[in-house]
Amino acid sequence: MTALVKSGQDWSFSLIEEVFAHIERIAKTKYGLTYYPNQLEIISSEQMLDAYAAVGMPLMYTHWSYGEQFIREQEAYKRGYMGLAYEIVINSDPCIAYLMEENTMLMQTLVMAHASFGHNTFFKNNYLFKQWTDAGSIIDYLAFAKKYIAECEEKYGIDEVEDILDAAHALQRYGVDKYKRPPRLSSVQEENLRKDREAYIQSQLNELWSTIPHTKDKATKTEEDKFPKEPQENILYFIEKNAPRMEPWKREIIRIVRKVAQYFYPQGQTKLMNEGCATYFHYKIVHDLYNEGIIDDGALLEFYDNHTAVVRQLDYDSKRFSGINPYALGFAMYMDIERIAMNPTEEDHNWFGKQDWVGCGDYIKAIKFAVQGFKDESFIQQFLSPKVMRDFKMFTLHDDEADSKYLIAGIHNSQGYKTIRDALAKQYNFGYMIPDIQVFDVDRWGNRTLTLRHYMVNRKPLEAESTTETLKHVAFLWGYDVKLESVDEQHNIRASYEVQEDETLLDVFLDDGSKK
Amino acid sequence: MxxxxxxxxxxxxxxxxxxxxxxxxxxxxxxxxxxxxxIRDGSITDNLSNKSKKIRINKKGLNQPEFQHDVTGGIRDRVLPGNKKYQQGDRIDKPPSDEGGGGKKGSPDGEGEDDFEFALSREEFLDLFFEDLELPDMIKKDMVSVTEFVMKRAGFTTTGNPSRLNILRSMRQAISRRVALQPPKRKEIEKLEKALAEMKAIVPHDDADAMNLAAGIENLELEIKRLKRRKKAIPFIDDIDLRYNRWEKVPVPTTQAVMFGIMDVSGSMGEWEKEMAKRFFMLMLLFLQHNYERVDIVWIRHHSVPKEVDEEEFFYSTESGGTVVSSALELMAQIVKNRYPLNQWNVFGTQISDGDNFSHDCPVARDVMEHQILPISQYFAYVEVDRNGNRSKSDLWPHYEALTNHKHFVMSKVNDVSDIFPVFRALFEKKGSTK
Incomplete structure (x- = not known):
């Protein structure tokens, strides 16, 4: 048979259909992948830029920050600083993948294998996605959100809505339930429930704030009066439900920001695994296509050209180094899993011990096991082998504020493997990277001050400027004074920030007693 | 799948x-x-070109803040790829603290993180620039040459080209027609057919019964036939339902203006004066281009003899002599008469001079201005450049001053580059309720 895909060849609809059928056949019969139904959308480069700016979603509410993002991308693209992504894929049911008009047929093949099967199977099977996002209803929900926010703008003015969105965006990383699963809802249900919610919240609030002077004064405040009883990690949720005086529509907007943040939460925690999985499968499938003669030698070279650029890892001392490339490390780890499943070395046996998948002879099963049950942090703990660390020449840099020098805590040798693995896993741990800040207390009987607590890890302090700026947003939402305390592991308050509701007065007290 | x-x-x-x-x-x-x-710093050609304009914005105060760790504080471990020489236990120097421990990522293009550059389109640019400026209200905007047409939607018709079929409207018509004619429902027919089948299945007891049954069957069959025929006669969509988008050819008036730039190039006008003139002309031109679809420019330079020249010569050619202002104004009137019929063109004049003039020509100039120029002009701006700002009165100023009660005429003085824009604004500022 003559090859369908040749180097530099233009795509056509019939060709895409034909190649897609081949890819699907391979994905199903050879790898036994399960995935959402696919929807391929052909778009122009302009539309790709549009798609970038709206956090990749096909529809999104209006906000200036997306405009800024768009202008930034557009300028970078125009000046040639940045190539466009080859693809965007959306975790929805059906799974939408964008194919860019300018791509060659080989690139379209690569994108289909990467997005429509690699990412798609990850979305469908990874436990975090299964647990946290509802691929079936996200588009519906965004339609509701866009319409609702547009209506609010009409009713209350663009500025009012913008203020709320700005403030809620500042807290979006604290608008996520990390342990509870959100319920699934369609947009119609959503609209109906919204109305109930409005009425309900108002009644609850009246209850909470019905502070007909309690006879107790501050001194006799008991543990029972403490509110909230336990620290709350979902700050946005707390504010949405408990802010003393906030119009219902504002609560609804906070809720929208929360929901969108929740939807993206698993993506942030599985970036490495997800990109690795997609890259692994496009690599495998393109080779299968080549072996079957569906793509020719030239096209395979074109593929290598793109693939190697994608999985390139720059060294730490390179000028353009910007961290570990998730495509590179992810791809290397899945390839490594395949190797260990098929031909484990002595070292692998020692390192991984008695795990089922090591040397099991069925690499597809091992890969699927990895895809399903982990997030980046645990994925590294479980699967990062000494070989990959060696290939990447990894080392751990220990930075202690109290020490005038950096310490190389471990390098890619037998004494260092464990250090590197643990440090790298932590690097992918959200709880470790993002400051742990929770709602600690509300002065219910006094001036309604909201107190947040930052639980310090490894003595890492907050950056003062962004903290006070963010606190201003919190105070704006809460409507009363807001306080934030950094507490170390021994429960000593190390730093404290206060913002008055009118945003004009601001005091920062640091633990050395100085006033900034 | x-x-x-x-x-x-x-x-x-x-x-x-x-x-x-x-x-x-x-x-x-x-x-x-x-x-x-x-506008202040750009060259004329740059500002007039259709290119989009680069704007640099300082992002401070526009940032979207988030709670963040201070990258220098506490203890942190980082895993980095590409080790070349380090061994476990090595101790290396930290970078100088002002770099934030290397934690802040420099953007690849070397731009500061706070600065942000983007391009405004020409329209956005001019809209912002001429915000709250307007042309004086005596402009004959209605005097236009009709040269172009556009197609505009104008309701619906019952006939038309298939490509203009309005499906929504057509379906709406079809529905209302069907509702009005009440075609038999399919369910109704099905019910009758079912009844018919049941009736046919009945075994009659005797002849009378059989006759009744046969009559019943015949009735039913007739009814079903009638309903079916009726249903068929009322089509789902009919020719009379079809509605087409109607388009109408609408003339688009194109407004046009001609601007006369008149500049004195006598010996008294130095480089600085010319530079001021150039800037003012540029603003004027931009403003007219923003308001009119078509703008012609006529450059007239004069000393004792006026001459129509191109832009290059206007600004750069060196020539000088005495000054006779009236001659330039006469030339302008002449050109308008020959080339710019007043029923088609809005005429604008901008004269820039240091105010020097042969004293015997001043009353003449005033006379020409009043009787020949102002009647044909929408607006005439006289700008006097005076570098030192110490000269109380030029030769020309008092003579023109007498014309200021003319609402087509404005005059102003420019002492410095920074005056240009305010003076320009003052001339065109929106004036309360002039409309």
Whole structure:
């Protein structure tokens, strides 16, 4: 048979259909992948830029920050600083993948294998996605959100809505339930429930704030009066439900920001695994296509050209180094899993011990096991082998504020493997990277001050400027004074920030007693 | 598993334009300042070109803050790739503290993190620049030459080209027609057919019964036939339902204006004076181009003899002599008469001079201005450049001053580069309720 895909060849609809059928056949019969139904959308480069700016979603509410993002991308693209992504894929049911008009047929093949099967199977099977996002209803929900926010703008003015969105965006990383699963809802249900919610919240609030002077004064405040009883990690949720005086529509907007943040939460925690999985499968499938003669030698070279650029890892001392490339490390780890499943070395046996998948002879099963049950942090703990660390020449840099020098805590040798693995896993741990800040207390009987607590890890302090700026947003939402305390592991308050509701007065007290 | 390919290339490409407009709105004040700078510093050709204009915005105060760790504090471990020489236990120097421990990522293009540059389109640029400026209200905007037509939607018709079929309207017509005619429902027919089948299945007891049954069957069959015929006669969609979009050819008036730039090139006008003149002309031109679809420019330079020249010669050619202002004004009147019929053109004049004139010509100039120029002009601006600002009166000033009660005539003095824009604004500022 003559090859369908040749180097530099233009795509056509019939060709895409034909190649897609081949890819699907391979994905199903050879790898036994399960995935959402696919929807391929052909778009122009302009539309790709549009798609970038709206956090990749096909529809999104209006906000200036997306405009800024768009202008930034557009300028970078125009000046040639940045190539466009080859693809965007959306975790929805059906799974939408964008194919860019300018791509060659080989690139379209690569994108289909990467997005429509690699990412798609990850979305469908990874436990975090299964647990946290509802691929079936996200588009519906965004339609509701866009319409609702547009209506609010009409009713209350663009500025009012913008203020709320700005403030809620500042807290979006604290608008996520990390342990509870959100319920699934369609947009119609959503609209109906919204109305109930409005009425309900108002009644609850009246209850909470019905502070007909309690006879107790501050001194006799008991543990029972403490509110909230336990620290709350979902700050946005707390504010949405408990802010003393906030119009219902504002609560609804906070809720929208929360929901969108929740939807993206698993993506942030599985970036490495997800990109690795997609890259692994496009690599495998393109080779299968080549072996079957569906793509020719030239096209395979074109593929290598793109693939190697994608999985390139720059060294730490390179000028353009910007961290570990998730495509590179992810791809290397899945390839490594395949190797260990098929031909484990002595070292692998020692390192991984008695795990089922090591040397099991069925690499597809091992890969699927990895895809399903982990997030980046645990994925590294479980699967990062000494070989990959060696290939990447990894080392751990220990930075202690109290020490005038950096310490190389471990390098890619037998004494260092464990250090590197643990440090790298932590690097992918959200709880470790993002400051742990929770709602600690509300002065219910006094001036309604909201107190947040930052639980310090490894003595890492907050950056003062962004903290006070963010606190201003919190105070704006809460409507009363807001306080934030950094507490170390021994429960000593190390730093404290206060913002008055009118945003004009601001005091920062640091633990050395100085006033900034 | 099913899959779909959708060609979205024809869809809206301007999905981000609302967000973009929101951003420009948010940084409006900064953008306005930047626009003024560009006008002030840019060359004429740059400012007049259709190229988009680069705007640099300082992002401070526009950031979206988030709670963040201080990158220098506490203890942290980082895993990095590409080790070349380090061994476990090595101790290496930290970079100087002002670099934030290397934690702050420099952007690849070397731009500061707070600075942000983007391009405004020409329209956005001019809109911002000429915000709250307007042409004086005596402009004959209605005097236009009709040269172009556009097609505009104008309701619906019952006849037309299939490509203009309005499906929504047609279906709406079809529904109302069907509702009005009440075609038999399919369910109704099915019910009758079922009854018929049941009736046919009945075994009659005797002859009378059989006759009744046969009659019943015949009735039913007739009824079903009638209903079916009726149903068939009332089509789902009929020719009379069809509605087409109607388009009408509407003339688009094109407004046009001619601007006369008149400059004195006598010996008393130095480089500095010419530079001022150039800037003022540029603003005037931009403003007219913003308001009119078509703008012609006529450059007239004069000393004792006026001459129509091109832009290059106007600004750069060196020539000098005495000064006779009236001759230039006469030339302008002549050109208008020959080339710019007043029923088609709005005429604007801008004269820039240091005010020197042969004293015997001053009353003549005033006379020409009053009787020949002002009657044909929409607006005439006289700008006197006076570098030192210490000369109380030029030769020409008092003579022109007498004309200021003419509402087509304005005059002003420029002492410094920084005056140009305020003077220009003052001349065209929106005036309360002139309309």
């Amino acid at each position: 099913a899959y779909v390919i959708i060609d979205r290339r024809q869809n809206d490409k301007k999905k981000s334009s609302t967000n973009r407009a929101r951003y420009v709105r948010r940084v409006r004040e900064q953008v306005k300042e930047a626009v003024k700078d560009i």
